[in-house]
Amino acid sequence: METKxxxxxxxxxxxxxxxxxxxxxxxxxxxxxxxxxxFLAKLAEKYHVYAPLLPGYGDxxxxxxxxEMLDITLHTWDVVAALGLKDPILVGxxxxxMIAAEMAAIAPNDVSRLGLICPAGLWLDxxxxxxxxxxxxxxxxxxxxxDVEAGTALMTAGxxxxxxxxxxxxxxxxxxQLGMAGKILFPVPDRGLSQRLYRVKAKTVLVWGDGDKLIAxxxxxxxxxxxxxxxxxxxxxxxxLMTLEKPEHVAxxxxxxx
Numbered sequence: 001m002e003t004k005x006x007x008x009x010x011x012x013x014x015x016x017x018x019x020x021x022x023x024x025x026x027x028x029x030x031x032x033x034x035x036x037x038x039f040l041a042k043l044a045e046k047y048h049v050y051a052p053l054l055p056g057y058g059d060x061x062x063x064x065x066x067x068e069m070l071d072i073t074l075h076t077w078d079v080v081a082a083l084g085l086k087d088p089i090l091v092g093x094x095x096x097x098m099i100a101a102e103m104a105a106i107a108p109n110d111v112s113r114l115g116l117i118c119p120a121g122l123w124l125d126x127x128x129x130x131x132x133x134x135x136x137x138x139x140x141x142x143x144x145x146x147d148v149e150a151g152t153a154l155m156t157a158g159x160x161x162x163x164x165x166x167x168x169x170x171x172x173x174x175x176x177q178l179g180m181a182g183k184i185l186f187p188v189p190d191r192g193l194s195q196r197l198y199r200v201k202a203k204t205v206l207v208w209g210d211g212d213k214l215i216a217x218x219x220x221x222x223x224x225x226x227x228x229x230x231x232x233x234x235x236x237x238x239x240x241l242m243t244l245e246k247p248e249h250v251a252x253x254x255x256x257x258x
Contacts (some may be wrong), residue, residue, distance in 0.1 A: 001035040011063040015052040019044025023088040028174030039243035042251035055182040073102040091115035105196040112256040114202035123190040144240035146211035197226035204230040209238030
């Protein structure tokens with residue numbers, strides 16, 4: 001994937017681009033995304049992929065003008081416009097799924113195909129979502145991955161979780177990302193999205209890991225009920241970060257969009 005920059009009204013946006021085929025915009029989760037992400041590589045086998053970084057992620061600039069979910073939703077539409085795209089396939093993972101759903105609800109006639117990978121945005125009192133930003137690094141793999149040992153290696157690139165240099169870099173990165181993610185995800189309970197999902201007209205595929213311990217699979221049924229005609233694809237032996245654990249399975253599910 002190539003790393004590029006485009007200008008929007010508020011801030012320059014860094015994004016990854018690669019592949020050939022129909023345009024697909026991928027919106028990353030709270031953990032961010034890199035040009036080497038295996039899921040992007042899988043998507044690029046079929047689609048022309050654009051993966052913009054939210055301000056504060058990677059080497060992108062922060063942007064204080066984006067203050068709340070509506071600002072971020074409209075900003076992401078600005079990114080799509082700056083890329084020169086009309087009605088791309090819109091795919092989002094976790095936090096990115098929440099943004100994608102808001103985009104499809106706000107502008108239902110501009111999104112005809114929507115892929116939501118274990119999206120955030122809804123809240124069930126009986127199944128509270130853990131606050132990952134309050135967790136220490138060593139606690140994260142058990143929540144984010146089905147295979148905790150393999151997930152730890154993926155998260156740290158084989159470096160020990162208590163390695164001082166890795167930990168320092170992780171904490172700095174986490175602090176930058178929390179500045180943006182907090183505007184989207186907090187307060188954690190439903191921020192009104194459930195009342196807007198009826199407006200989504202897009203053909204929608206929901207993808208969920210059977211072993212998701214962050215946003216439990218029970219949430220998938222709430223999403224399916226809220227979006228008319230949505231199709232649910234369950235991925236076995238996959239946790240919340242199934243784009244890392246099972247990239248080929250998730251890409252195949254997104255392929256149902258055409």
